[in-house]
Amino acid sequence: MSRAPNGQFLKGTGGRVVGSRNKLQGEVITRFLEHWKKTGHAAIDIVFKENPKDYLKIIASLLPKEHIFAEAGLDDLTDQELAETLAEIRKARAAASPTVGNA
Template identity: 40%
Template sequence: MAEQDPKTGRFLPGNSGNGGRHKGARNKLHADFIQALLDHFHMRGPAENAAGLPRGQAAIEIVYRENPRDYLKLIASVLPKEYTIEDNRYDDVGDEELREIIDDFRRKAFEREGSQGAGEGASGAKSALN
């Protein structure tokens, strides 16, 4: 038994009491729950599930049809809070080559604008590129 202060009943320094939860117990419970949920999701549904879909997919299909708002909330709830998209296609391109790419794009855009009516778009408005 861990040593305690007889007056206060508090554990003395260096004595942690019962030691708390076993290492990994919370993760094990979480993993077991997720696995049980996954197993239930993939289980074939009852006879009224005419499509013969697994239960989870059938439930999602019902939500999708009967309450699209909840369906979208469900999708949003499983997405990460933050998602970073990195476009590094031009990381290895030097400044001079990048200038050439931009100039080529501008030239093609001006050519396309010119073929539509000398600087005016299909609506007759001036182009933002001019």
């Protein structure tokens, strides 16, 4: 392998083979998918039973960050129900966001 005076490989004469990184990533993802198909359901059940907090975090991470409430029935809620719903949303957002100074 030819190298330049500074020790770097000359263009086209060394280093990683083109596409090798993508090939490795593809193989790893394929293996994880195969494993998931065999054991994924059991893993979900274990997390649900042994650590429900992490189970909910996983679900929340998979859901979209925003949701449009086009026909969510908010017009049918009483003022008290709206206030309670808003309090729950604020509590969930506060729990999900790091507090200022702790980041």
